[in-house]
Amino acid sequence: MSAFVVKDSTIDRIVTYLGRHDQSYLARMFQPLGYDPAVKPEAFAQALFDMNCQAVDQRYADRPARTEFHPEPYAFRVNYTGQTAGAILKAVSCLRYQCSEGDVPETPLFKALDHLGHGLAYEVACKTEEYEKAEWE
Numbered sequence: 001m002s003a004f005v006v007k008d009s010t011i012d013r014i015v016t017y018l019g020r021h022d023q024s025y026l027a028r029m030f031q032p033l034g035y036d037p038a039v040k041p042e043a044f045a046q047a048l049f050d051m052n053c054q055a056v057d058q059r060y061a062d063r064p065a066r067t068e069f070h071p072e073p074y075a076f077r078v079n080y081t082g083q084t085a086g087a088i089l090k091a092v093s094c095l096r097y098q099c100s101e102g103d104v105p106e107t108p109l110f111k112a113l114d115h116l117g118h119g120l121a122y123e124v125a126c127k128t129e130e131y132e133k134a135e136w137e
Helices: 008-021 041-060 065-069 085-098 108-126 129-133
Strands: none
Touching: 008 041, 008 085, 041 065, 041 085, 041 108, 085 108
């Protein structure tokens, strides 16, 4: 397995989406960890970026993520591109995969990100024609 630091825009889109849907259970699942995407998106985005760098550092100990792969400081920017549940699910899946190194998957933030992916997948599946046509049993 390899790992890389995702594009800034990937994190920006995820955080923007959650901030726009701040009353949903998806956004609220990060509040017990001290992150509120609607109130302090910068802090939440920075935590996701830091988690990604931590995973990359554990994968490539001799190539620090912040100097080798992302030498510029990360700064959150609101990004409304691709703000559908399906597009955000893809962004979350990418970030989750790139954070799956070392002990990062054991952290509360990673576990919440994992739950976010499951929640988005559920939302996407429920909007399909196949789901709509299936009998309610």
